[in-house]
Amino acid sequence: MRISWNWLKELLPASVSVDQAAELLTDIGLEVESVEVWRSVKGGLEGLVTGEVLAVSPHPDADRLQVTQVSIGEEAPLQIVCGAPNVAKGQKVVVATVGTTIHPVSGEAFTIRKAKIRGVSSEGMLCAEDEIGLGDGHDGILVLPAATQVGIALTEIIPVLEDHLLEIGLTANHADAFSHYGVARELSAALAVRSMGTIHPDFPENSPLPDGKPAIEVEVQNHSACPRYSGIVIRNIQVGPSPEHIQERLKAIGMRAVNNVVDVTNLVLHELGQPLHAFDLDKISGQRIVVRNVADGTTFHGLDDKEYTLSAQDLMICDAEGAMCIGGVFGGKDSGVSASTTSIFLESAFFSGAGIRRSESRLGLKTDASSRFAKGTDPEMTVAALGRALFLLQQTSEAEPVGGLVDIYPEKISPFKVELRKARLRNIAGTDIPDETVELIFRHLDIQIVSSDEQGWQTEVPVRKNDVTREIDLIEEVMRFYGYDHIPVPKAVRTPFSLSPKPDLERIRLQACRFLAAQGFYEVFTNSISRSKYVDRWMPAHQDQVVRLLNSLNAELDSMRPTTLFSHLEAAQYNVNRKQQDLRFFEFGKVFNRSGDSYTEVSTLSLLISGRREPENWNTSKEITTIFDMKACVQLLSNQWHISAEETAFEDHPLLEHAIALHKGQEVVGVYGEVKPAIRDAFDIRYPVYFAEIFWIKWLDGRSEDLTMHTLPKYPEVRRDLALILEPEVSFDKVRSVTRQTAGDLLQDVVLFDVYEGEKLQGKKSYAIGLTFRDDTKTLTDKEVEASVNRVIKALEKETGATIRST
Numbered sequence: 146m147r148i149s150w151n152w153l154k155e156l157l158p159a160s161v162s163v164d165q166a167a168e169l170l171t172d173i174g175l176e177v178e179s180v181e182v183w184r185s186v187k188g189g190l191e192g193l194v195t196g197e198v199l200a201v202s203p204h205p206d207a208d209r210l211q212v213t214q215v216s217i218g219e220e221a222p223l224q225i226v227c228g229a230p231n232v233a234k235g236q237k238v239v240v241a242t243v244g245t246t247i248h249p250v251s252g253e254a255f256t257i258r259k260a261k262i263r264g265v266s267s268e269g270m271l272c273a274e275d276e277i278g279l280g281d282g283h284d285g286i287l288v289l290p291a292a293t294q295v296g297i298a299l300t301e302i303i304p305v306l307e308d309h310l311l312e313i314g315l316t317a318n319h320a321d322a323f324s325h326y327g328v329a330r331e332l333s334a335a336l337a338v339r340s341m342g343t344i345h346p347d348f349p350e351n352s353p354l355p356d357g358k359p360a361i362e363v364e365v366q367n368h369s370a371c372p373r374y375s376g377i378v379i380r381n382i383q384v385g386p387s388p389e390h391i392q393e394r395l396k397a398i399g400m401r402a403v404n405n406v407v408d409v410t411n412l413v414l415h416e417l418g419q420p421l422h423a424f425d426l427d428k429i430s431g432q433r434i435v436v437r438n439v440a441d442g443t444t445f446h447g448l449d450d451k452e453y454t455l456s457a458q459d460l461m462i463c464d465a466e467g468a469m470c471i472g473g474v475f476g477g478k479d480s481g482v483s484a485s486t487t488s489i490f491l492e493s494a495f496f497s498g499a500g501i502r503r504s505e506s507r508l509g510l511k512t513d514a515s516s517r518f519a520k521g522t523d524p525e526m527t528v529a530a531l532g533r534a535l536f537l538l539q540q541t542s543e544a545e546p547v548g549g550l551v552d553i554y555p556e557k558i559s560p561f562k563v564e565l566r567k568a569r570l571r572n573i574a575g576t577d578i579p580d581e582t583v584e585l586i587f588r589h590l591d592i593q594i595v596s597s598d599e600q601g602w603q604t605e606v607p608v609r610k611n612d613v614t615r616e617i618d619l620i621e622e623v624m625r626f627y628g629y630d631h632i633p634v635p636k637a638v639r640t641p642f643s644l645s646p647k648p649d650l651e652r653i654r655l656q657a658c659r660f661l662a663a664q665g666f667y668e669v670f671t672n673s674i675s676r677s678k679y680v681d682r683w684m685p686a687h688q689d690q691v692v693r694l695l696n697s698l699n700a701e702l703d704s705m706r707p708t709t710l711f712s713h714l715e716a717a718q719y720n721v722n723r724k725q726q727d728l729r730f731f732e733f734g735k736v737f738n739r740s741g742d743s744y745t746e747v748s749t750l751s752l753l754i755s756g757r758r759e760p761e762n763w764n765t766s767k768e769i770t771t772i773f774d775m776k777a778c779v780q781l782l783s784n785q786w787h788i789s790a791e792e793t794a795f796e797d798h799p800l801l802e803h804a805i806a807l808h809k810g811q812e813v814v815g816v817y818g819e820v821k822p823a824i825r826d827a828f829d830i831r832y833p834v835y836f837a838e839i840f841w842i843k844w845l846d847g848r849s850e851d852l853t854m855h856t857l858p859k860y861p862e863v864r865r866d867l868a869l870i871l872e873p874e875v876s877f878d879k880v881r882s883v884t885r886q887t888a889g890d891l892l893q894d895v896v897l898f899d900v901y902e903g904e905k906l907q908g909k910k911s912y913a914i915g916l917t918f919r920d921d922t923k924t925l926t927d928k929e930v931e932a933s934v935n936r937v938i939k940a941l942e943k944e945t946g947a948t949i950r951s952t
Contacts, residue, residue, distance in 0.1 A: 147398045148328055149183075150309035152416070157329040157346045159336055163309045166332060173335050174625045175322055176314045183397050185306035187278040188248030193299040195289060196223075196240035196271075201232060206263045213271065215240060218296020226267040231285030237293040238286055239272040250275045279303070308397050318612040320520035324418030334589035338582070338626045349416060351532030352539060360548025361429070361490055366437040368555055370460045371472065373495040374436055375527040376551040378426060379535065380488040382406065383542040391537070405541040406482045406489065409534050411513075419493060419522060419530035420514035422462075422470060426488035428480045431465025434490070439468055446478045447471075447510075459504045460496065473501045473518040475510050488547070493531045495524040498611075506699055523609035524558050560593065560605035561614045565623075567601045573620050576632050586626045592619075648845060653786065654733055657750065660785055664778065666729040666752070671712035673735060677704040679711045683824055684799045692737045692744060705737035709751040710800055710820070710836055717755060718828040726832060727756030733841065750844075752778055752817070752837040755830060772803055775817050775835040779807070782839075787848055790814055794876055800824060801836065807844070814846075815839035862893065862919045863930050867938070868950035869912045873902075875945050880912060887940040888933045891918045891925065911950070 150163045161169070167177040196217045204210035204226065211232060214222045217240050225240070232238075241247055241257045247270070248254045257270050274280040274287045277299075293302060315323060322331050329346035337343045360378040365371050384404050386392070392402040395411060402408050410421040426432075443455040445468050453471075455461070460472040469480035473496035482489060501518040505511050528550065538544040571577055583602070587594055593605040606613045613622055624632075645652070658668060680691050684707070692705040706712060709732060717728055730753040738745045754775055759765040783790060795804035801818030808814065817837035825834050869880065881895045899913035916937065918930050941947040 146313045146315045146323065148311040148313055148325060149394065149397045150311060151397075152308075152325050152394060153311075153329055153332070155347075156326055156349065156416075157333055157344065159332070159342055159344050161336070161341065163311070167311055169335050169339070169341075170311070170313065170328070170332060172625075172628060172630070173331060174316070175319060175328065175331060177311050178314045179312045181310050181312070183308045183310050185393055185396070186248075186303075187250075188246065188254065189305050189307070190277060190299045190303060192241065192245030193272065193277060194218075194240050194242065195293050195295055195297050195299060195302070196238050197295045198232060198234055198236045198238060198271075201234050204263060204265060206265075210263065212265055215269070215271070216295055217242065223268040224266060225269045225271055226262040226265055227271045227286065229271060229273065229286040231288070232271060236286075237289040237291060237295070239277060239289065239299055241270040241272055241277075243268055245269075247272070247276055248278050250278055250281060306393055306397075310397065317520055318618075320517070320611060321418075321523065321609040323517055323520060324414075324416060326417050334586070335626060337589045338586055339628070348529070349533055350536050351529065352536040354528065354532055354535065354550045355546050355548070357549035359551045361426075361551065362433045363551045363553060364433070364435045364437075365553050366435060367460060370438075370497045370500045371436050371494055372497070372556065372558060373524045373527055373554040374551070375493045375531060375553075376434075376490055377531050377535065378488065378490050378547040379538060379544050380426075380547050381543040381545055382487055382489055382538070384482060384484050384486050385541075388541060391541075404482070404484075405538070406486070409537045409541070410491075412537065413530050413534050414513060414517070417526055417530050417533060418517060419526045420473065420517055421530060421534055422476060422492040422514070423482050424462075424469060424480050424490045424492065425482055425486045426490050427486075429464045429469070429490060433465050434469075435463045436472060436494075437461060437463060439463070443468065445471065448476045448478055448481060450478060453508055453510075456504075456507060458500065459508075460500055462492070471504060471508070471510070472496055474504050474508070474515045475512060491531060491534060493527040493534075495522060495527055503696070506697070509700060521611040523607075524554075525608065528552060558608050560607055561610075562595075563604050563606055563614065563616060563619050565602045565604060565616055565619045567599075569601075569616060570620055570623065573617070574624055574627075574632060575635070578623065578627055582627060583623055586623055590622060590626070592622075648848065650842070650845070653845065654841075657782070657786075658731075658733075660782070661731045661752075664729075664781070666731045669713070669716050669730045669732050671709065671716055671732060671734065672702070673706055673712075673737070674699075674702045675704055675706035675711055676701050680704070680707060683821075686799070690738045690740065692739045707738050708736055708800070709734050709749055709838060713751060713753040713836065714820070714824070714828045714830070714834070717753060717830055717834065721830050727760065729754055736838075747843075748841045750782075750839040750841045752839075753834065754778070754836075755832045755834040769832055770835060771833075772817075772819055772835055775837055776805070779815070779817055779837055779839070786845065787852075788844060790844070792878055794878065807839070809843070809846070812843060813840075814844040858919060858921060860920060860922075860924050862917050863925050865916045865918070865930060865934050866898075867914050867916065867934075867941075869914065869941060869945075870906065870909050870948040870950060871912060872946060873908065873910055875947075877912065877914075879945060880914065880941065880947075883940050883944045884914070884916065884937050887936045888916065888918075889936070891920055891929065891933055893917045893919050 163180060167180050171177050194217050196215045198213050199216055199222055200214040202212050204212055210226055210228050213225050213227050213232060215225050216222045243257055243259050246254050246256045259268055271286045274282045321327050326346060333344060333346050354377060365374050384406055387402055387405045387408040391408050391412060395402055395408060398415060400411055406423050410423055414420050438457055439455055439461050441457045445453045445455055447453055461468040462470040462472050469477045496518045498519050498521050501515050505515045535546060584594060591607045595603040595605055613619060677691055677693060680687055687707060691707055694703050697703040713730055716730060720728055732751045734749055734751065736747050736749055754770050758768045758770050758774060790807040790809055792805050793808060795806040795816055798804035798818060800821060802821050804816055804818035806813050806816050815838060820834040820836050877897045884895050894917040896915045897912055898915055901911040918925060918933060938949050
């Protein structure tokens, strides 16, 4: 939220500096993230001076350039080469001297330097209005009035407004501070409690609202969604530009001026925190307004010229014919203010935050108004905001109210009754806060003390503080204004003795993070809420297992993810779109599944690899990562934590090609493979993507914390190589499994060191495997080794259909 310091000082003329205010606001929970200087003209016209053109002559080597002699009040004139067609002798002009930084309306700022232009020396620049941020004109240089004094700073004749902008990172529990007046109230209370001055914010000038019968009929059919609805008819409106001071005020906080009616509603929104909406009175059919819900499937034509399909949950502002506005969210195309508007109905309502959140989420609409309603506005501000808007409109036109005020408020919202116990406050704060300080804080926050005794206080909290409804909330209010830095640090801190769990999963997780980072991976944090359309498209057989959200805040994000793959692909796509092709991600997250009426939540470690194997450099290879890079990462993790998991082919995996499942007994504890090209292409990723998803808790289950140490072998190893002719579908995993089962205890290792596929093999393939044997008690004989090898050959011939080429 952006706050103008000048605007804030008008509401609260306190004698503190902007830096002091920023520090104090941060101290009470309204964190000021930055304080920036703002000027009404970019660059503040610094360094620009007035000058007079003494002489103009053609450039000797350029038809469209002219050489001017310009006086800026110094002894010698400046020679400036100029390309403007309108430059003439005797003109008063704007001069940017050497060293001045120019801030154009569009484009980057640049500094004027002495230069030669087509062989002629130039000592400055004669400026057009767009080149110095004063407008869009670029037909020629800006010519000043003839009476302009020469040699003075341009700011002496064109004032530049200066302000400081406080960027406040407002949290959801401070909705009452979502405006300049709200911040002024908070700052006023902080100043009083910290003994820095007692001054109350001034409510901005407003006009009285007339009593009597309203000039328009209004009916509210859904009071739970709209507890209070106020409004007034105003005539004699002349739609046009707002006064300069209103435009500059809006411009300072980053808003574009539209016209006087729209600008007033925007100004009141940011000043008081109360959204307003102006309807063209002549466009309200039947001169009747109904606040109601519409039927499912009703279409609505928005201000942005888009058609929206409404739900029965959307609250609409309707006339006699149909919907004019999505209440509290977005206006309609056919009821808004235009240049021909002469009378308006000005709406100021209090809408339920829950309903607004549902509508803005489902429709994908988020406006300044809906943001405030969603967090919660002050129901007591609706009428006051109308008076303020009327006052401002009367400053810009001959506006006058017609008929009486509309104010439908059947059940007044009562203040929140909250008890604060002194013992509880002392227990939470860790110190004794004097009673008089607590009561001072209450007084300046408009919290009424209904009664008090030795035990504590019974209070009534104003409805604008919609997040202060419990005792702990009231304690937070007291502590943040008392000041956390005033709470003493105890001499000793006592903590209970606790034992670490075995295994300590958090410690192992942190170790894994450091290990993967050392392997070149970056940790990512992705959203556990995903899009069900991914499952519908690529995992249709798993649709019944998806955990769908009943009250999704976003029409797209409507389910809990059953796999982290799609979250990682979104992150990869984000990076690829920003020219980052070489990716290594890891994430500790969770996946969610449903089986009937039961739900499972599984902790996972996910890995994603794509792009080049090594960073680009003159002395590194340009090889692209393969499935074996992912395999190596999984094996490194297994070795690091002494995990023994069997690898088998995962046939028909819906998302991965060449998928490998990790098993512990009959239980799958992970899977890795190459993301199917069709899925990868849908995310616009160029290089192959390899993904692993390890079910972290299951994978660690049963791991041994103990290390087994072995002495170096005393006796030599013996190696035998076999060349096998196999059918294409036989995997090395199958060959290795059969070999280990039949070779006996002497077998130490099985490696695949060559694969050949060619026409000579007639559709088959050749594996070259190496078998390593060793006996730790004696030297092996050829007879013992051959016996083991023969058993392996016979088993391979029987179990895999292998043909032995040679040994």
